[in-house]
Amino acid sequence: MASDSKPSEQQEALRTKFNTLLNPQQFHSGWSSLLTLDPEFFSASLNLAAVPVKNSHLSPKNQSLIALAVDSAATHLYTPGTKSNIQTALSHGASLDEILEVIELTSTLGIHACNIGVPLLVQVLKEQNHPSYETLVKGEFDEHQEELKHEFTKKRGYWHQFWEDFLKLDPEFFGAYLDFSSVPWTKDTGNGEEKGVLEPKMKELIYCAFDAASTHLYVPGLKLHMKNALGYGATPEEILEVLEIATLLSLHTAHVAAPIIVELMGKEKGGAGGSAGSDGSRSGLSSKVSRN
DSSP, X not given: OOTTSOOOHHHHHHHHHHHHHSXXXXXXXXXXXXXXXXXXXXXXXXXXXXXXHHHOSSOHHHHHHHHHHHHHSTTTOXXXXXXXXXXXXXXXXXXXXXXXXXXXXXXXXXXHHHHHHHXXXXXXXXXXXXXXXXXXXXXXXXXXXXXXXXHHHHHHSOOOGGGHXXXXXXXXXXXXXXXXXXXXXXXXXXXXXXXXXXXXXXXXXXXXXXXXXXXXXXXXXXXXXXXXXXXXTOOHHHHHHHHHHHHGGGGHHHHHHHHHHHHXXXXXXXXXXXXEOTTSOEEOHHHHHOOO
């Protein structure tokens, strides 16, 4: 089937199925172009995306917020998904404060440069017998560092060994990160309580989502935040559903490529593309993807 033909009965049925299984607001250009080009793969993709929606261990609103974390993370930055997930979350009753809090939580991803890099730096300093290892790393916390550790534990609800050396090496940056990462845990959103708007369990599931995403795969953080989420009352089924939603990042390969293919096909058919083959025939994208 050529890309400029009218929708077939199969395509119309798949679009109806999409609206039934998922939120119609999620039907962005990636889905639309994929339906035009490859109904079979569209159908398989739809069935995959529909499983978490069908099982609903998390509410539709929270599923949308989890997907927003995956799509808006610095390692992915998938704009169509970010937009459609915000729209879907709003349609399920999410507030502006809840959406902003997901963005705040997801914005902490960059600290993993330090979480991975600092232990390696300490290892190298030790192997090289560098004087900084004795003066900065082996020493005990001073009073200011102890205060920062206490404040982190109070605001973030946990402490982990991988923060130790980071705090010893640069308490100023650690303190700035503490303030940055604590905003969604401590801000007053108008109800008189300084704890943000999402419950702690949901905050930890947000962390799990972008740590588990295939564009990041940060194992130490994922394990830590799974443990924290369970401590806040999350079920194994809820955590598994977060992982399934993160898996749907795979669909974005087709969602990015399909609109480009459709655009290039349109340009070729309008005379803007294609090139003469060695036998004088026109060769181009449209002839390769058109179906008989």
